[in-house]
Amino acid sequence: MDIPTDTPPTPAPADDARPTTTEQKRTARGATRPGDRIFLGLSRGSGIALLAIMAAVAAFLAYRSSVALADNTGNFFTTFEWDPAGISSDGKPVFGIAVLVFGTIVSSIIALVIAVPVAIGIALFISHYAPRQLATPIAFVIDLLAAVPSIVYGLWGAIVVAPNLTGLYSWLDDYFGWTGIFEYEGGAPRSLMTVGILLAIMILPIITNVSREVFLQVPKMHEEAAIALGATRWEVIRMSVLPFGRSGIISASMLGLGRALGETIAVATVLSPAFLIKASVLDYGGGTFAQNIASKFSEADEYGRDALIASGLVLFVITLLVNGAARMIIARRKEYSGANA
Amino acid sequence: MSITTVKPTGTPGGKSGPSELQGARLPRWSPYVIAVGSLAVGCGIGLAAGLDSRMQWGLIAAILFVAVSYGLSATVEGTRQAKDRLATSVVWVMFLLAVVPLASLIYETVKRGSKVFDGYFLSHSMGVVADDEAGGGIYHAIIGTLEQVGLACLIAVPIGLLTAIYLVEYGRGKLAKAVTFFVDVMTGIPSIVAGLFVLSFWILILGFDFSGWAGAMALSILMMPVVVRSTEEMLKLVPNELREASLALGVPKWRTILKVVLPTAIGGITTGVMLAVARIAGETAPVLLLVWTTPFINTNPFDGAQGSLPLYIYQQYQSGNQAGYDRAWAAALALIAFIMILNLVARGVARWKAPKTGR
Incomplete structure (x- = not known):
């Protein structure tokens, strides 16, 4: 790509130091003309600015969190309360993220459990099952699913979906209530389960798109070999497509997980929060990091905001780790598969 | 596939359709029939049991469809083909599962949104409109x-x-x-x-x-x-x-x-x-x-x-x-x-x- 720098500088004869050759050498090197230097500087500067923004996000969040944590009288990781104003403890701020960790993880796991199989199914449908003419429009529909704003999902989830879930929940309670997980007392089903279902719909597109890309990269030879051996379509998929795509599916799921962990407004709209941990996922209550920030923000004073920022920092670190791991898996795969060289 | 005539032995009934090499197959239209049938039965069960949520009707129909096409195929075509059919029907159901929410979301938004959506709504703010009062705009x-x-x-x-x-x-x-x-x-x-x-x-x-x-x-x-x-x-x-x-x-x-x-x-x-x-x-x-x-x-x-x-x-x-x-x-x-x-x-x-x- 960078042709000029690839050519070795022609060794100029020592006695022949005409100004033109040095001129040519300098221009051939690329970034020595003023225009080039400015442009390279600008574009490299933007890249550095991007890194600086990421660093600044971490730094500022950490700084404000340290302000909040210094005065916290509860244990930040194990306290089951969110009371930075200290209303119930004579002005001493008490807050902890235990409930939020629980709610965030539970709702994201529910979302993944529902979304991953469906997304793999859709990805396979697009890559291997759908008639050719259908595949593109279907991929487009999935993209539209991704384009719907989360607040609209929230509105739809709260007003349309949630009332429709009471029947399903009482059925689950009847047959699986004994597990303790699926106990349901009745009432508006604005619970972690509902949140999980909604999140599943919201992360479906990203998991589908990434897995579909991977499925389409499966070497044709593998599939044709399986077909030649008399495999049915499912056997082709099980023996050549899925093994090839496994790491892709894993990283796609982790990207989806990243989305689910940080989803704010849809959760805040659907969940009726309560700061407690319950085994039952069908009853109201619980909370997630992002939802807690959105719901508590408007009535928080400045110290309360710092406390929320502290919980945001934890969310930031978690999503950073999840996304980073997912990207690393994808990058490693690219290196050895050679499929998209 | 004309080689099939080489081995005419043992096909009971002696019909010309399924050959030894190909094995018995369900007719091409069978998935559609099963789909329509299970949808009907799903709605029937939903109505009879008085389930008020349409989602349950749909889920029952989907499960029926997958189960029936697997069972039918297993008895007629053998397990390998049945597994293939199972995968195909599951994949189709998954796809429909994803389309349903999008369709419902767009339908509900258009239906409920068009109630107050007009020129007035687009050209007025919410200034001096109380929360529970109709009117105002965006x-x-x-x-x-x-x-x-x-x-x-x-x-x-x-x-x-x-x-x-x-x-x-x-x-x-x-x-x-x-x-x-x-x-x-x-x-x-x-x-x-x-x-x-x-x-x-x-x-x-x-x-x-x-x-x-x-x-x-x-x-x-x-x-x-x-x-x-x-x-x-x-x-x-x-x-x-x-x-x-x-x-x-x-x-x-x-x-x-x-x-x-x-x-x-x-x-x-x-x-x-x-x-x-x-x-x-x-x-x-x-x-x-x-x-x-x-x-x-x-x-x-x-x-x-x-x-x-x-x-x-x-x-x-x-x-x-x-x-x-x-x-x-x-x-x-x-x-x-x-x-x-x-x-x-x-x-x-x-x-x-x-x-x-x-x-």
Whole structure:
């Protein structure tokens, strides 16, 4: 790509130091003309600015969190309360993220459990099952699913979906209530389960798109070999497509997980929060990091905001780790598969 | 398949249809019949058992369909074929499962949103309209959203474009690798975290007030990685021959990029930017933290609270009465329409201006 720098500088004869050759050498090197230097500087500067923004996000969040944590009288990781104003403890701020960790993880796991199989199914449908003419429009529909704003999902989830879930929940309670997980007392089903279902719909597109890309990269030879051996379509998929795509599916799921962990407004709209941990996922209550920030923000004073920022920092670190791991898996795969060289 | 006549032994019934080599097969129309049948039975069971939620009807029908086609195929065609049918039907059901929510969402939004959606709604603000009173509109919110998104573009597009150019045209070594990695990671930053960041440094530390500009800064953080990613992909598609030809004519590299590479990829870049705009236009969380809100029209994004379309939906929903719900749905309709149009136009641009690489 960078042709000029690839050519070795022609060794100029020592006695022949005409100004033109040095001129040519300098221009051939690329970034020595003023225009080039400015442009390279600008574009490299933007890249550095991007890194600086990421660093600044971490730094500022950490700084404000340290302000909040210094005065916290509860244990930040194990306290089951969110009371930075200290209303119930004579002005001493008490807050902890235990409930939020629980709610965030539970709702994201529910979302993944529902979304991953469906997304793999859709990805396979697009890559291997759908008639050719259908595949593109279907991929487009999935993209539209991704384009719907989360607040609209929230509105739809709260007003349309949630009332429709009471029947399903009482059925689950009847047959699986004994597990303790699926106990349901009745009432508006604005619970972690509902949140999980909604999140599943919201992360479906990203998991589908990434897995579909991977499925389409499966070497044709593998599939044709399986077909030649008399495999049915499912056997082709099980023996050549899925093994090839496994790491892709894993990283796609982790990207989806990243989305689910940080989803704010849809959760805040659907969940009726309560700061407690319950085994039952069908009853109201619980909370997630992002939802807690959105719901508590408007009535928080400045110290309360710092406390929320502290919980945001934890969310930031978690999503950073999840996304980073997912990207690393994808990058490693690219290196050895050679499929998209 | 005419070889089948070689082994005429043992086919009971002696029908000419299924041969030894092929084995018995279900007729081609069987999946459709099973689908219709299980749908009917599903609705029947739902009606008979008095299940009030349509979702359960659908689930029963889907399970029936999968089970019946597996069972039938297992008895007629053998287990391997049955597993294949099972996979096919499961995949179809999964696909329908994904279409149902989208269809329901769009249907409900249009149905409920069109109730108060009219010219008045688009051209009036919520000033002096009480929460539970009908009337009012989204004019102030539209202005706010357009200004915030516009400002976010002004920040994010140049930085994003230049970063992508750096990565594709110049980037070698550690810096480029780090930028690529962090752009990827940045794509996954929760929007609320971007909001908290701007909150902490702009409002809490520098002491500025809530404003559209603060919201725009957070939105630009969300927009940057999307722009970088899509631009990068597009620049990679530009054939190297074009660059080489230009450089061979003695054109400086920066002019090559500006006059040859960018114009070739401009269609895809525009698409990417529009999709990024579509993404941030619907973001509520950062706006909630940074723009605050006002029912009045504020056209100055640098001074004081503004409205915003997604935030408007959230607040009307939270007001918890029918007038508020109606307004929330109508605003959702406006927002979805805006975003869908952006999406469609963006894809149209992509198709129309696609780089012509073929010869």
